[in-house]
Amino acid sequence: MKSFMLFHWSPKARRKQILKEGLCPGKISRCRKWHPPYVAFSFSPSAAWGLSAMCSDNYGEWDLWMVWSDRLDGYERLPNEFRVYRRILKKDIWYVGTREYKPRKRSKI
DSSP states (O other), rough: OOOOOEEEEEEGGGGHHHOOOHHOSSOOOSSOOOOOOOOOOEESHHHHHTTTTGGGOOOOEEEEEEEEGGGGOOEETTTTTTEEEEOOOOGGGEEEEEEOOOOOOOOOO
């Protein structure tokens, strides 16, 4: 199969750790409620955004990371997500950029 790009968003506060260790399954989630045994990716930055910051109500800055599929030691493919259960080395990831997230006020119905 031809290699393809996958994208992952993480809080900017984790950048130093990612640049040192890579992307590691089992780290505390953004909501601080669980330790997912995988790192989640999507085909596009916007789809990955929907799995990350958009699930949060917290203001903050988020970093976008990219990895080529052939650099992964296997993955599980779900309809809207790819899950990687092994550490992704720092040499295999690319920092793409940062964006700011400002949650919208929810309307009361």
